Amino acid sequence: MSAAPAWLHIVGIGEDGLAGLTPAARAVVEAAEIIVGGDRHHTLSDAVTAERIAWPSPFDALIDRLRAYRGRRVVVLATGDPLWFSVGARIGRAIPPAEIAYHPQLSAFQLAAARMGWSMADLETLTVHGRPVHQMIAFIQPDARLLILTTGAETPAQIARFLSERGFGQSRMTVLANMGGPDEARFDGTARDWDHDVPAFNTLAVDCVAAPDAALLPRVPGLADDLFVSDGTMTKREVRTATLAKLMPMRGALLWDIGTGSGSVAIEWMRAARSARAIGIESRADRRAMAAENALALGAPRLDLREGEVPEALEGLPAPDAVFIGGGLSEAVFDAARAALRPLGRLVANAVTLESEALLIDLHARHGGDLVKLSVARAEPVGPYRGWRPSMPVTQYALVKR
Structure with a gap:
């Protein structure tokens, strides 16, 4: 006896909207009775007629809301890969995996690595989106490359300050925004001279450069x-x-x-x-x-x-x-x-x-x-x-x- 098909689809969507989806993922979105997502996600998929639900507040209420829709055709829209620092992982911990189908899109990390020409295997992927920005400090190392999902327009300047205070002011920083869309933008600079006004939704690339007097803070235990x-x-x-x-x-x-x-x-x-x-x-x-x-x-x-x-x-x-x-x-x-x-x-x-x-x-x-x-x-x-x-x-x- 075959298992029942998934009723909940979590679809990653990029700046190119429906046009960037695979045919199978686009068909799922177009057939949805209910679409859940943020304002940006709804705008990117506004050609589809369905009941529209915004992210609830508090966010934890989302799980009970989704469970109430069981038996209907439900789509949750997320940015990029829903299982990479995204809502898909949170939903997957609360709803049985057999009831969910994931449709990943290129993640912000993959797009940013491609823009920078960096190997994904040789860098750290971090998020401070909705989390304390200070947690990235543990990853400031000589010659490290970091890709960071930020929490707003002010985050790159905060991280520039953390770098400068620890002797990494020469580190090269690049903010990438609206990747894959018509309004894609890029901002380059160094930590010590960072003064760009950037869009609130952005991804930060940091190429760490240590000065001779830089603080050495390895993640191996034994800090001074x-x-x-x-x-x-x-x-x-x-x-x-x-x-x-x-x-x-x-x-x-x-x-x-x-x-x-x-x-x-x-x-x-x-x-x-x-x-x-x-x-x-x-x-x-x-x-x-x-x-x-x-x-x-x-x-x-x-x-x-x-x-x-x-x-x-x-x-x-x-x-x-x-x-x-x-x-x-x-x-x-x-x-x-x-x-x-x-x-x-x-x-x-x-x-x-x-x-x-x-x-x-x-x-x-x-x-x-x-x-x-x-x-x-x-x-x-x-x-x-x-x-x-x-x-x-x-x-x-x-x-x-x-």
């Missing part, structure tokens, strides 16, 4: 300590690197950072993997403020900071893929965190006091895992010479929930 605003109580660079190696950042994974302090571990977790998320639990308001400042400056604006004392503050949080206990360590906190971890979840706890170390030794004896002591010494002046000045050793306990 002085890049973080801190009161001194933070997980230092070498220990932070070892900590994140055992937390294992992965795409879309969620971290609980207990006793987040300046946010260094949570921020590096989010920078290390696309779409990685983090909740930082910190009882002190001054430290939450520092963590928020660091998150904006280093490209992790979605760090979710929560006030509270542990373990009570952990109740009701979404289940984590990893937990870091950098402060507030106790057996009750460990038990609550371990119980909440998803299968294959990772837990790492660091300790510097003898009392906390004793607890980690006991936990290791009872639950297994890895127990190591990390010692770091730095070369510093000793009179006219240099010598090693050791930092306080850190005892680190790590386990994987199986």
Whole structure:
């Protein structure tokens, strides 16, 4: 018995409107009873007679609206490829895939890469459309090429400022608008001299060029300590690197950072993997403020900071893929965190006091895992010479929930 045909069609459309669609996609649009989309999409398809529905507000109401149309011929119009930073992915998470047919068009990324002569395999594709613009900061690297779906006419100037502040003012920037249509436009310049007024709907191409004094902010964990605003109580660079190696950042994974302090571990977790998320639990308001400042400056604006004392503050949080206990360590906190971890979840706890170390030794004896002591010494002046000045050793306990 064959499956019923899809009742919901999600069609990508470009600046050339119906003329740019494949014959099959055009037939679907022309046969629609209901067409859902933004004003621009309706204008591009105005030759078709159908009931017209605008994007609802709030946008999440779209799913219930679509479900109410089940059994009718429904088309959702999206720009370019509906499954590439677009509405198709959101709908596909809520409505069974068998009920949906996708009809992709060339995406803005593909068009922009063609205009720039860039290989799609050698660049980063990002969106800040409806999202914090600061998140692109994590991708500013020497010689990187970025294609960015922007959030409005002001976005290129904001990104130009981010580049200039970090020593990438010589980076070449190109704004492309209305690609594939009769009003296609292009604006070129450098970050430090950017002064163009551009259309609100645009795609930005950035060819990153680093000055000799540019800030080096790799996405591999281990950012310099002085890049973080801190009161001194933070997980230092070498220990932070070892900590994140055992937390294992992965795409879309969620971290609980207990006793987040300046946010260094949570921020590096989010920078290390696309779409990685983090909740930082910190009882002190001054430290939450520092963590928020660091998150904006280093490209992790979605760090979710929560006030509270542990373990009570952990109740009701979404289940984590990893937990870091950098402060507030106790057996009750460990038990609550371990119980909440998803299968294959990772837990790492660091300790510097003898009392906390004793607890980690006991936990290791009872639950297994890895127990190591990390010692770091730095070369510093000793009179006219240099010598090693050791930092306080850190005892680190790590386990994987199986």
